[in-house]
Structure formats: structure tokens, C-alpha cells
């Protein structure tokens with residue numbers, strides 16, 4: 481892989497936070513549609529289905545709840561996505577450093593993939609409870625209920641009723657989703673950055689459209705492997721207690737009731753969101769990094 485200057489962990493962390501904010505602003509409306517499609521109750525026949533597809537869900541949400549309905553449940557991710565991406569870029573940078581004692585020796589694609597996997601392990605600590613709260617809020621609005629007043633209320637109630645275990649319900653599925661997908665995410669971005677950099681130029685000089693392209697494609701590939709475990713996770717995290725006996729049981733139940741297609745529920749919303757959200761995310765990262773290098777070169 482091409483050579484790139486080593487980035488300090490602090491800069492990775494701060495620029496990663498900026499990347500997370502960009503990811504959320506560009507991607508949350510389609511994330512709401514995705515979760516609602518993934519978790520809508522199975523209807524006895526097509527006529528009674530709540531949402532027939534991505535556009536139908538978008539239209540009904542905006543008609544019933546206004547545009548702000550698309551931003552429901554954003555409180556928890558707002559407090560979670562920026563730190564999550566900060567930890568993700570930090571973990572990725574750390575993984576690279578641990579495997580590269582000599583900064584002049586380029587990393588192999590496998591080493592880059594493993595660095596991304598490490599990022600996925602780190603982020604699960606905050607992603608698992610964040611996703612549990614976000615999914616519960618997104619789903620309660622589509623079911624017409626208002627059990628939780630907001631993210632903080634939801635976190636407190638979950639904690640009070642069943643303790644920390646309830647907040648961390650879905651951790652194994654979060655790991656299954658995020659460890660390999662983070663690996664593929666960062667590997668794709670780095671490979672594409674190298675591929676798109678003209679001969680004799682440095683990867684840090686890559687143009688904005690090329691950064692957007694590399695980031696968008698990384699986001700799409702990340703979701704091709706993240707979506708099936710994400711469907712299982714959303715169902716598990718929003719199910720009534722005791723409905724499933726474990727991860728395998730969610731998979732079995734979903735396959736039995738809805739067939740393998742169910743593992744790609746919310747496909748359109750996910751892939752419509754993946755490109756712009758992740759293009760914005762990596763552009764935010766690269767620009768924040770440039771700003772930090774200019775204003776705080778010694779960090």
C-alpha cells in the first residue's frame with residue numbers, strides 16, 4: 481500500500497468525531513426508514529402491510545409526523561455517532577500503528593483489514609447501547625406509541641428495569657455486524673484512495689470528488705456484509721423480553737417466518753443512504769485532518 485504520513489491518535493480521534501457528525505447529518509433520515517422497514521410487524525396479507533417499501537415509508541412518515549419524523553431518535557446517535565466514529569478512526573489508526581513498527585514499511589491489505597476489525601471491537605462498547613436506544617425510539621414512533629420520552633428517558637428506564645444488561649442487549653450481534661464490516665470499510669477506502677491517486681502524487685492530495693467516491697463505495701461494501709446481522713440486531717434489540725432465546729433463535733425465527741429475503745430488509749434505504757452518508761463521513765474526516773495539520777501541526 482502507498483505511503484502516507486503517520487497520523488497522531490489525537491488527530492484521528494478529533495477528525496473522526498467530525499466525520500461522525502457529517503455521517504449522521506447526511507444519513508439519519510434514511511436510517512429511520514431502514515429501521516422501520518426492518519422491524520414492521522409481519523402482515524397477514526400484502527393489503528395490511530404498514531409500509532410497502534422505501535418510498536411508501538418515507539411518504540407516510542413525512543405525512544404523519546412531518547419532516548422531523550425522519551430525524552426521530554437522532555438524540556442518541558448525535559451523542560453516540562460522533563464519539564463512535566472518533567473511536568473508530570482512533571482504533572483504526574492504533575491498529576495500523578501496532579502492526580507497523582517501521583513507518584516506512586507499508587501495511588499489507590490484511591493488516592489494514594485487521595486494523596479496521598480492531599476499530600469495530602472498540603466501537604461496540606458505545607454502539608451496542610446506542611443502537612438499542614435508537615432502534616427502540618425509531619420503532620415506537622412507527623407503532624404509534626410513546627413509551628419513552630427520549631433517549632435519556634429510554635436509557636434510564638432500561639437501566640432501572642433490568643440494569644446494564646438491558647442496555648447492552650444485542651452486543652453479540654453488534655460485534656458480528658461491526659467487526660468484519662469495519663475491516664472491509666477501511667480496507668476499501670484505503671485501497672481506493674491508493675488506486676485513485678495519480679502516479680507520483682501523495683494520497684493526501686486526493687481531490688474532493690475522489691474522496692467522496694472512495695468513501696461512498698466503502699460505505700456500500702461495508703453494508704453488503706453488515707446488513708444481515710443488522711436486521712437480526714434491530715429485531716433482537718426491539719423485541720419483547722423473552723421473545724428470542726438468543727442470536728441463533730432470531731435467525732431461525734426470521735428465516736422460518738419470512739424467508740432469506742428478510743435478511744436484506746431495508747435494502748433500498750440502506751443502500752440509498754450508504755453512499756452519501758459515508759462519502760460525507762470520509763470527506764469530513766479528510767478536511768478536519770487537513771485543518772488540524774494546518775492549525776495544530778505539533779499535536
Ligand SMILES: CC(=O)O[C@H](CC(=O)[O-])C[N+](C)(C)C
Nearest residue numbers: 568661662665699702706754
Ligand atoms: C454498519 C455501520 O454502522 O457502518 C458505519 C457507516 C454507516 O453507514 O453508518 C461505519 N462503520 C463501519 C464505521 C461502523
